């Protein structure tokens with residue numbers, strides 16, 4: 001997604017652009033399965049901060065709302081708890097307050113305080129997100145820093161949320177967002193409650209046809225604008241001579257010349273596998289190995305011969321022992337005994353994704369990355385069983401007999417298909433303080449002229465909106481340097 005957005009931006013600026021994609025179909029982690037009349041988004045399904053997409057289109061002279069049709073979701077999520085109860089997280093503050101009161105009487109006022117604190121973090125934090133960094137002083141904005149400290153951004157997210165909500169249920173419902181950045185809410189900075197704010201207050205969108213329809217439209221634009229897209233074209237080496245990029249060598253042996261290369265592959269993978277060690281003094285293997293890597297995920301895609309109109313479009317289920325689940329994923333890197341998961345039922349908004357009377361369900365359970373020693377050949381059936389048993393309790397006791405098609409995707413597949421380092425799902429590098437903003441690897445290689453990066457591995461980071469901003473930032477840098 002970051003690579004395609006950059007290709008469109010650079011082409012619009014007058015560059016000749018060729019996109020080299022390892023896989024048979026572009027999109028990377030935002031991919032699609034189309035089989036037996038079912039269409040599944042394989043990766044992202046939650047689209048927030050839509051304005052980052054609007055900006056891309058506007059900057060290349062297009063209007064995304066004229067090319068694609070978006071529906072605003074409400075509620076954003078239904079959150080299921082282990083005791084079978086649920087709460088709907090609405091984006092209307094009045095409806096959300098009602099729902100919150102139903103779980104924790106008296107919590108409505110504290111909800112507004114929590115959302116207000118998130119709004120402040122968002123306003124202050126975005127200043128650190130939407131900029132290129134060259135030197136550490138670019139980070140120094142004493143006033144913004146001081147104001148951010150006053151919003152308790154330095155605390156741990158879960159403790160921060162716990163100050164506003166007393167019940168285990170609401171603490172879970174308002175702290176899980178950091179997992180989208182590959183971080184446990186017990187370790188993540190409270191700063192990241194700005195995502196909860198962006199999600200609830202700025203709205204969540206669904207493009208007809210699913211997220212992959214955005215990739216398809218970007219590919220159509222690439223074609224119209226004259227960007228060359230080569231699929232099944234894995235790059236094996238970035239050719240460097242005299243301290244500068246000269247092009248790339250593909251796995252087929254073909255060499256392609258280029259004045260500059262923008263790598264959208266996982267950044268630690270790019271350095272380690274594509275840049276010969278003698279050219280990367282700043283990123284030797286030992287530094288790359290010491291970095292903190294985000295979590296992975298297990299995905300189950302189900303095609304069913306019935307629909308579930310009583311469900312919501314997006315839902316989440318939290319394990320009863322939230323902490324044990326998160327510690328297994330992030331600390332001990334073992335298989336959680338009770339999986340939390342994200343449940344997506346997009347057919348409720350878009351029946352075109354399945355044949356008449358059928359539907360698709362997508363389940364995503366955060367899992368440890370491959371730095372643990374989980375054997376996925378034996379673990380996958382166990383996780384599948386856990387997820388299906390939970391679905392039987394939450395959604396339909398007869399669910400299994402309605403499954404007419406299914407596919408799964410494990411951490412091993414992330415590594416094999418996308419060269420995702422340690423099989424990470426949402427993005428490679430976790431978002432601890434020292435892997436964020438200035439401290440995240442920069443979008444330009446320090447020691448190699450003409451080598452740039454885009455996507456989740458560089459700043460601002462993980463998730464589709466951040467990747468869109470990353471494409472904007474690297475293009476701005478390249479335009480300045482190649483004027």
Ligand SMILES: Cc1cc2nc3c(=O)[nH]c(=O)nc-3n(C[C@H](O)[C@H](O)[C@H](O)COP(=O)(O)OP(=O)(O)OC[C@H]3O[C@@H](n4cnc5c(N)ncnc54)[C@H](O)[C@@H]3O)c2cc1C
Pocket residue numbers: 001002003020021022023026027028029030042043044045046047048233234235236264265266297299364417418419425426427454455456457461462463464465467
């Ligand atoms: C299951 C899942 C759910 C997610 N849910 C959400 C969500 O709901 N909302 C959200 O905003 N984000 C979500 N994300 C995160 C989001 O999808 C990613 O952060 C984002 O798509 C990453 O995009 P990217 O441009 O950085 O690159 P990637 O998608 O990582 O693409 C990198 C590309 O490089 C290619 N490549 C790798 N090596 C080579 C090589 N040697 N030669 C040529 N090509 C190569 C890969 O094949 C791939 O196409 C989710 C991710 C996953 C996996």
